Amino acid sequence: MAFASLSRPGSIGPLTLRNRVVKSSNTTGTCNPDGTVTQRTVNHYRRLGEGGTGLVMVEYTYVDDDASKSIHGQPGAANQNHVAGLGWLADEVRSTGAAIGLQLVHCGRQKFLGTRPMKSASSSSWNVIEAPFGVRPEPLTLDEIAGVVQSFGEAAQRAYQARFDLVEIHAGHGYMITNFLSPHTNDRTDAYGGSFENRARILLEIIDAVRARVPRDFPLSVRMSVTDYEPDGISIEESVRLAQLLAERGVDVIHASGGHHARMEWEVSSWFMPRQPHRWGWEKIKAAVPVPVIASGSLVTPEIAGEILDSGSADFVSLGRAMLADPDWTNKALSGRRLEIVPCIRCNDGCLDRGIDAKRSVGCTVNPEVAEEGRYPVERAPAAKRVAVAGGGPAGLRAAAVLHDRGHAVTVFEPGELGGALNHAVGSTVKQDLAALRVHLAHEVTRRGIEVRAEAADATALTSGFDEVVIATGAPQRRFAGEIADGALVLLPGEVTARREELSGHHVVVVGGGFQGCETALRLAELPGTSVTLVESGERLLRGNEVKYDALMLPGRLAQAGVGVHTGWEAVCAAEDGVRVRAASGAEKLLVADAAVLALGREPAGTGLADAVRAAGVPVSVVGSAARPGRVYDALHTAFFTARRI
Template sequence: MTVESTLNPSRTFDHLFRPGAIAGLRLRNRVVKSPNTTATSNPDGTVSQRTVNHYRRIGEGGAGLVMLEYTYVDDDASKSIHGQTGMSRQDHVAGMGWLVDEVHSTGAAVGLQLVHAGRQRFLGTAPMKSASTSSWDVAEMAFGVVPTPMTTEEIRGVVRSFGEAAARAHMARFDIVEVHAGHGYMITNFLSPHTNDRTDEYGGSFENRARILLEIVDSIRAHVPRTFPLSVRLSVTDYEPDGIQIEETVALCRLLEQHGVDVIHASGGHHALQEWEASSWYMPRQLHRWGWEKIKPAVSIPVIASGSLVTPEIADEILASGSADFVSLGRAMLADPDWAVKARTGRVLEIVPCIRCNDGCLERGLDQKRSVGCTVNPQVAEEGRFPLGTAATPKRVAVAGGGPAGLRMAAALHDRGHEVVLFEPAELGGALLHARGSTVKQDLAGLLVHLVHEVRRRGIEVRRARAAAAALAGFDSVVVATGAPQRAFTGPIAATDRLLGPGDVGPRREQISGHVVVVGGGFQGCETALRLAELPGVTVTVLERGEALMRGPEVKYDVMVLPKRLREAGVELRTGREVVAIEPNGVLARPAGSGQDGELVRADWVVLALGREPAPVALQDELAETGVPFVTIGSAQAPGRVYDALHSAYFAARLL
């Protein structure tokens, strides 16, 4: 059985690609590109060439409706982030019209989402205006700015600004306009009791908390023709115990329909509970389904489903079941803008999957005040600028290593016209193989399937052998993608028959039972512990030398949530514990740095998850001696994450 056998590449998705309609707007299919911030606009909020290129590329990929990223409505406090698009002035209309024409040229419809930042103003500057002084502690610590409660006069100004911005969207010939009333921005600050402690007509009862949104909708309806479709995106709940309840959301949707809203775009969460908004690999897929399925029977207008839908199989089933009328994909179309056209033409295995890592888009992108990026798609926000192209002189190239970097490199070199031979003595996939069979790693397992499929469908020769300098002498160039070894345990080891590395957990999951001790509480140890906790009859303890888990160069969204997920899964987390020996029945651990005798922590299995150490350079030294040109990529160059493997492979391939 091959890794591709987990998917059916010949399946069709008839429900996804039926034409649809929102009010009088006809759409070629039911696929909506969800609004994702790109931060590619000019400082004054006008679109740049990069912004236009990005959305045209999304349209070319086959979506029925392309929703432009959240766009600020006034020049006071509604702007949320650097590089954000604006519709606060007439000056914005010309550039927006240019973008609309470019997207229309692809056959897709295009919409504009309007927003007020509220307490989620990430510029780090005042004014920050919200329903109340309730702040997000992370933003407050980072910027030192606390929200100022909006006055009634300011509320009226913002209501008017939404209507005027919608009128400008209509002038720019957008097909639909959307109000962002979810994800913790200003309107949500009013809707949620968690962030609204007002005592005036905009606080307290549900009717009062909903007032500002209904006034915004009425303002938009007064500024644009009734035939201009209007959407509202909202969180089915903010997932705060004292926050928005689904019963209120359903009632709100009924009111929105009565006030002239044509479609509900259902999502969930807010930034303070980021795992529910931009859900990571350890969260369920389609995680807000329970909510939109309560909304749909309560209204007669269409419902757009949103939230980690990821695959065509999931998206099509949602539509086939009647759960929703349209599906909205955000990060999945950053990962592969051709998601829709590949699904429509039966090329499912060619879809580059979003692995929900939040590394390229957030951690190394927006959070660093840069434009958006993507771990699996190096061309996001730089569409057309770094094509692979065709090599001027085709070469015979050996790729040493069949992990993620080697697989991506082999496919890219083939596409550039080189003759490629891939050397890998073991099963293709390298460090990704550990993801197979685990629910919490299903997104990474999908990447494994894709990368292996891309090598095989190109007919690239794979030699089941370890690359040695003598065997590489006949090649014009060599790519070293051999990965990095696991860091070794330096204490005495008295038993090895039940001693595992993180990569052994997947292949031996059927054998593992009883109590497992994971040595190491970095990302590698924590994600391994979460995979182990899925197994029936298994209890897990993590021992970490440091005083806290995950203190290396980790993705902050994992650091914020993964320890909580481990505790919820029943994993015992013990920090400040140094493992000094592996015994036949467990491990000896003592307080870190104490010099005390160790206590035995009993274990049926022990997993050493100590991270990776720099890769040996023997192969490079041998190649240098023989004069064969070579390049080193991925973890063979420096231990890193999937982002580093795929990006280093792509950009190195362009130079060969």
Template structure:
């Protein structure tokens, strides 16, 4: 598949760029506490430069040593001590053929360090940023505003001195400038508050400050949110007018995103949100300006990105988490290897929940070596072995591919369709990202020509001439605890796709309101004419150790999809006409034509590891066969285990 539009050169101001792909400035958390870069920072961005992107934007970089820094491990451009490292970084990016950009920011009320001082337009509170130490944002004085305006200009001059090709002002996503732009957070009554003209004053002053300190031919970008999606927030009409003014003040490109951290599902959208969800906004900006517009927001696939350029919707595309998942995304797309791209599944598990939110550097569910580039090569094994992999789910598929790449002769045992638990996403309109991961993992096994035996592996088969064994048989579904009788269709979550035609237009009861139950109910709700009832014995949906973005948003989306939720309803039996439930000591029948048992998974009861140990066959159990977990656990276990065999 060709992506001709995506790989046309483009110009921003006087800057020529080899293609239309911009690496979005995702935070990595790899810098020193003083804001200087580390070898990890360098290696990460060098890899991105070599991966084929046209412009690599370095993550948001703080502009002063007062209140601008937002998060641990953040780069700085606040003083001269930062310039040498930034210059090193810019050179490493350009060495791979990409152009290098630096984004500048003031944290505003999103000072995730949780420490004073926290400065904003007003004292508009957001508990997430304040929880660590109870620090609330203080409204900035006009003298402090003037200082920040000056700091942005001085930081831009340092970016120019470091020989970056472009500098960007971050005026979106809930940081300081957005705190002024949005009526939701700006309650001031002076010349920086009130109407749109006053609220955008600080940004225009910052742009003028930058333009006064760098040559006119040095390109300037502004990243902004088309709206913050708050009911009382930024309107698209204000944003369009702002973009016109930015062009008049010397801005060379608009980088259009959306949302802010308090509404994170609009900013770093999860798998259940639409792709390219801010398109409606940037398409209103583009005809209003003559400078290029960069589209941003869940543009995770080259198919989506190329269509945006081909249709004239935007001039460039900003690709963020997808290049954390696979920094070779652009080069693989350019050379017709798009099925080899490791797809971002927008889970926010590795990058945010287990990464930055855990005070670590950024991580990735599908790329275990992000920000550890070059340190853990797969390499060739000292001796080729005959290795069996039992299980064709995500852990087994990934392990088989890595083992093959290490030079081993691999046999993969899987009695059913390859993909395991990922197969439930096939055909779903809101689980496209998971379906893409399944397609990629299966493709990687197939293109390597790995032998697949359509059979369940038992101890005898695994001991038949194999030097080592990887057990990736998954975890069994938790069974329904009561009696099951009658003629009602009773299936599991993974059976929905196969029974889609049967379920359409019928009433379906989903037993279980955990993550598995809720996502299954949403999958069923997609089927035309189907009514869905979720039965949960507890007092809330999605409890336990789940990605909190899912836990916060999925129940709302489930109700929006038209599903009925019955909390405090314990399913006791499945009968001819539905599910017998008990609530507050009273029994009743929830009528349903079909019942889906979605009670999660339980620890594996397989004895294969013990049997192989007794037979003297080295065996390693990975993924949910070892411990029920998420996709992150399966992919990481496969990588770290297979590279040692």
């Protein structure tokens, strides 16, 4: 069996799991406003169980009807009215052979509803909540602390009544318990502030309250951040001490991740962050406690997860977004179908930016069916057709696979290498997730035996014997309005990968401070000895429709990578010795460089090819950036839903 260490059964207290893979908790936003579960909630978690996971952790669930609810569509375990639905959910997941756990939370200052009351350890605020809603947290009184402790115990008892296999206390990621644990958010001067022992007091009291209300053989997990990555926050030394106290108190497993929402790049790491970023921390905890440790945080691939277990780094591996991307992650990994796994690209676009953050249910860039499980089956078409797909980029490859599964005879026209705009990611550490998507999409076309013609498709080719056409030729690069001098080495972003050796050790100016320019600068900064300067005509970087996490975090990442940034300067000439730029005042200067990369984004594609095909009487659909320049999300979603209709 592939990845044998993943397949081994494992124990958490008296509970035996069929394998070492845990589905980590992700907000879905699929519950009713009163916190009761819906059919969508059940379908989502049952599908995860069917994917072969050993333990499915249900998303964070609020414990009281006062101030613990964090977000729209969140499940509750705050009163007896919640138990029936939770029991339904538990039974459905357990019927798949997976165990199921319920994560309990009090949101503290991270109350995304923005409503009063907002209760925390202290009045320490977070501007993401305070700025739009005008709400600051109120410090919990001693009586309120006692009430919260009791609420956790009662909520755990309800989880037990609903026949969950495990309950988990969320003591990480910036929620209420973390607000107490971290000096960054706790300035109390009473018995719950100051020393480590005082700051840990509320969590230990919660553990005691839970243990008093559920049988000892009902496993108890604690999710904790190895650190919140704040300079004045939780230290790893305190986390190790805390884990030891929890084990002594009757906790059966430590679920270790890191960060909090104010340092989201560590909590929900983006594509430009390293994988398994918290390994250094969970290994210190594992070495200090007698109970098993679950490793969590951007594990994404079976190779990473398997190596963690093989090396003894942790006892279980926990994946969140990776199983939104592919609920069959575990089954595919264990059966040797590695390349069939739809990879999470850590873009935070479908799940957060266009999903939960947009007050919708969770979505996924690479999986259009997440939170809508069973609603969009790919079924055989009433009549098989010959379908031509023009373009072998992400939209074309996804469309071709779906069309094949619909029973159509598909031909892909692609003059270059399969992957299209994804090919730029090959060989780059910061783009390794996107490179994995390229490999997967190409593999899905290859393993289906879909015909690929190494040629560009014109209207004559597309209308010769085809019943229908899908155009997925992408969008052209936006043109540079300035001058390009003879002898200047000027490249487009897609050419950087093939010219890495030529650019290594040289000075490169990237023109354009949008997403394309920033990610190109990061790729270049990886090259040995390469000096990178980024120039942007606007007063700040990332002024377009970027994923908000990229807009917030990429400037800092560029600084860490040593990229020089010049905003408020327009590039007017790419010369042999550099790029000449001009300020609004008319002042000019030369940014000395050996090469320039023009990363100005995409502009709308023309409609000529589609018009010509239509004029020949052949039905045509346009998908991805050929229809409208967009992100990977747009390419894959338009391709999937269009192909389902043909």
